[in-house]
Amino acid sequence: MWRNRRVRWLAFLLAWYLAICVMGGVYLADGTLHPGRRALDQEEAANFRSDVNGEGARVTDAAVTTADGVVLKGWVLRPAHANGDAAVLLHGLGDNRLGMEGYARLLLAHGYVVLLPDAREHGESGGTLATYGLLERDDVHRWVDYIEATSHPACVYGLGESMGAAQLLQSLEVENRFCGVVAESSFSTFREIAYDRMGQPFGLGPWVGRTVLRPMVEIAFWRVRRKFGVDMRGISPEAAVEHSSTPVLLIHGQIDGNIPVRHGRAMHEECPRTVLWEVPGADHCGALSVARPEFEKRVLEWFTATGKALTTKDTKVH
Numbered sequence: 001m002w003r004n005r006r007v008r009w010l011a012f013l014l015a016w017y018l019a020i021c022v023m024g025g026v027y028l029a030d031g032t033l034h035p036g037r038r039a040l041d042q043e044e045a046a047n048f049r050s051d052v053n054g055e056g057a058r059v060t061d062a063a064v065t066t067a068d069g070v071v072l073k074g075w076v077l078r079p080a081h082a083n084g085d086a087a088v089l090l091h092g093l094g095d096n097r098l099g100m101e102g103y104a105r106l107l108l109a110h111g112y113v114v115l116l117p118d119a120r121e122h123g124e125s126g127g128t129l130a131t132y133g134l135l136e137r138d139d140v141h142r143w144v145d146y147i148e149a150t151s152h153p154a155c156v157y158g159l160g161e162s163m164g165a166a167q168l169l170q171s172l173e174v175e176n177r178f179c180g181v182v183a184e185s186s187f188s189t190f191r192e193i194a195y196d197r198m199g200q201p202f203g204l205g206p207w208v209g210r211t212v213l214r215p216m217v218e219i220a221f222w223r224v225r226r227k228f229g230v231d232m233r234g235i236s237p238e239a240a241v242e243h244s245s246t247p248v249l250l251i252h253g254q255i256d257g258n259i260p261v262r263h264g265r266a267m268h269e270e271c272p273r274t275v276l277w278e279v280p281g282a283d284h285c286g287a288l289s290v291a292r293p294e295f296e297k298r299v300l301e302w303f304t305a306t307g308k309a310l311t312t313k314d315t316k317v318h
Helices: 002-033 042-054 097-109 136-151 163-171 190-202 214-228 237-242 262-270 292-317
Strands: 058-065 071-078 086-090 113-117 156-161 178-184 248-253 275-279
Touching (some): 002 214, 042 058, 071 097, 086 097, 086 136, 086 163, 097 113, 097 156, 136 156, 136 163, 156 292, 163 178, 163 237, 190 214, 190 262, 237 262, 248 262, 248 292, 262 275, 275 292
Parallel strands (some): 086 113, 086 156, 156 178, 178 248, 248 275
Antiparallel strands (some): 058 071, 071 113
């Protein structure tokens, strides 16, 4: 009798565990592809335009249409005294172009034409799914087309944070015109950040997602493939960097509680030609606020060095 009762309890616990994994997987799948959208506040936008115009720069609207017919929107900031180069800045999850304001104004002050787009399913851009780089890699490619056609820069650089950093790195699979890119707080692969997300609510590491809650992760991946036709297993900034020759500067806060620094280290170990700057005391995307002078110095020197290297290479080829 005791054995039968124990078997029933084990069967009940197993059924409860599987039900939790199924429900959790469905919730994760749908929520991940439909993150909260931060609308572009018109008052904030007007204040930003006014501030930039007051510094002698110009803000103009920009738009491109993607391969699947989605209209993406953004701004181009043109400095009073341009240095001949341009930079594409990509924001994080649930944010919009204004989330990159600090980076934009830094580069604008140094003469860069700055493109600030809203990612698909974010801000004023269209789209019904956020795919963390699968579709966005081609979106970035189209934005580079746009900035080259409208500004004719000598070099185009890229700078992204968090989700934007992951999209930027994955765009290197289809976009080879960047002279150099800077990626702050990117995840290495979507699977690895999924493991992190499973343990974070409990203050635990990725082992929870790899073991106890692994079925929930797999169900979420399966759900996304079946319902939305999106294979999240293919989201890998790490693989894109490994197969690209574009110079990459990785920046990661050592106390990042959102996307742990192990992701930056993993990408650097997989592709040692990248440069990794670990920022002491910096949390998620916190390098600019924690170490502004060094951030500015490193990014500007990276852009200058990679631009010169490409110019030298092109000269030798010709």
